[in-house]
Amino acid sequence: MNRRDFLIASLAAAGSLGLSACDDRGAAEMPKAPTPTTGPDGKRLLPWQNWSGYLHALPTRRLVPQSEDELASLLKSAPAPIRPVGAGHSFTALVPTAGSLLSLRNFSGLLAHDAETLTASFGAGTRLGDVGPALDAIGQALANMPDIDSQTLSGAIATATHGTGRGLGALHSYVTGLRLVTPRGEVLDCSAERNPQVFAAARVSLGSLGVITQLTLRNVPTHRLRRRVWFEPLEQLLERFDELTRQHHSFEMYYLPFCSTAVAIAIDPTDAPISPRGEEQDNDAVMQLKRARDWLSWWPGLRRRVLDLATQDLTPEDAVDLWYRIFPSSREVRFNEMEYHLDAQALIPAFRRVRECIETRHHAEFFPIELRVVRGDDAWLSPFQGHEVSGSIAIHRYHLEDPLPYFADIEPIFQSYDGRPHWGKMHTLDAARLASLYPRWADFLALRAELDPEGRMLNPYLRTLFGLA
Incomplete structure (x- = not known):
């Protein structure tokens, strides 16, 4: 599938019509990063930000313990709140702290x-x-x-x-x-x-x-996997979604806003010889979708026609490789994200309402919407617990554009199906609502208080989330 070029003809046609590009989509409302400053001890304090650039912090200390003994000592003595930091790929404010930021880079391998x-x-x-x-x-x-x-x-x-x-x-x-x-x-x-x-x-x-x-x-x-990617009419793919999730080891689909075709991805074990995926093209494809939005968001019907023509007769991708080279994809185009998990039976009905909301009220959206399924489990705060199979819908907003108005319109749809948010992705649920969705919520809070009675691990976001603010 030549995604690098699949919108070139469309954009050239739009340009020939002399259409004007869109505005900055609310960039002026985005949070601003703090500036470096000097702490009480005279040491320079450096800002932290997450992957998307939406979340920021100016921690007093940055901790990089070498051993468990040193870690145990720091957890008792370092300025609180103490927040562990990994890759910074969460979009909720789990990490930001004015206290201590703690890296586990010495605990690896x-x-x-x-x-x-x-x-x-x-x-x-x-x-x-x-x-x-x-x-x-x-x-x-x-x-x-x-x-x-x-x-x-x-x-x-x-x-x-x-x-x-x-x-x-x-x-x-x-x-x-x-x-x-x-x-x-x-x-x-x-x-x-x-x-x-x-x-x-x-x-x-x-x-x-x-x-x-x-x-x-x-x-x-260890094993090899075969990954197939193809375009299919959206309505046809929605009708086949349940069948495809049962047929394949892994299956997901992406809806392209204002396009009548969607992307399907199926992954299955195989003994076929290795045939690598080749150069990643998803990032170019997303930016081409953005360009189509920039030129054509004012005329949704024309935008749909252009995208439908651009996605016709594309050659499917077919690759075989070791499992760890097949599952992940490069994500170089930054975004902010909201994802909710619903009972699988509610997935397609919820998605149809999401699509209607986007296509009637949010013509600026261009990021693909991701639909997946996950087996349930019994971890106390697992958003999949209680479901035999969970369905997940993820929506994204380009990192330079304010995500809040868009997410605020979509989130009530998820909530109407008793959806639970991905803990690392943006949502507005409070402690009372979460307690109604998680049977072991009170047990978790009691155990947390027992292990951390002084709340040293709780930044303002977690205090609010747990109803302790």
Whole structure:
């Protein structure tokens, strides 16, 4: 599929009509980064920002412990709030703090593995992109993997980060053991057998119980995967969505705003010879969708016609490679994101309402809308718990454009289906609403108070989220 060129003819046609580009889409309303300054001790304080540039902080201290002993000491003594930081790929304010920002970059790499049980232990600061080669070298593979591999293991697990697959769980559902250092300096080994209550809470904890230093994952034998990408009429793909999720190991689809065709991605195990994916083209395709928006958002009908013509008769992508080269994709075009998880039966009805809202009220949107499915699990704060299969809808806004008005219109749709938000992505639910959606919410808060009675891990965002502000 030549996505690099699939809109060139369309944009050339728009340009020949002399159409005017759009405005800045609310960029003036975006948060501004703090400027570097000097702390009370005379040391220069440097700003932090997340991947999208939407969240900022000016921490008093930056902590990079070398060992668990040093970490335990810092958790007891460093200026609070103490917030662990990974890749900064969350869009909720889990990290920002005026206290201490704590990096786990010295807690990384493969620590141990068991060929018989197909388990492996990693430092919690290991990037997902480094987990793949390390596991493959010992004959193991993650059962499933997110489509972005820059996150740290601990950050991905703390926020319930997931991939897609009807029979596949989120990353935290494959954790069989973890090691937690609490704000009081205790070191707890946790599993279904040891400290089971802490284990049930810590698998998805928002970094509020302490700092996880290592994780043990249950894996599968290393293997190759085949990834197919094709365009199909949107209505036809929606009708086939359930069938395709049952048919394929992993399946997801993307709706392109103001386009009658959609993108389908299916991934399945294979013994076929390796045929790599080649140069990543998704980022160019997204920017071409933006250019089409810039020229044609004022005339949705023409925009649809142009996109429909541009996506006709495109050659499907077909690639075979080792699992860790197939699951993730490059995400170089920055954005802010909201994602909600619903019972799978509600996924398509909810999406239809989202599409109607976009196409009647938000002509400036161009980022594809992602639909996925995930197997349910029993972690206390897992957004998938209680569902046999969860359906996920993710909406995105270009990083230079204000996401709040758009997200505010879409979020009530998700909430009307009792949707639960991805913990790392933007939402407005308060503690009372979350308590109604999570049966173990009160248990989690009680355990958090027991492990961190002084609230040293709680920044203002978490205090508000937990109803403690």
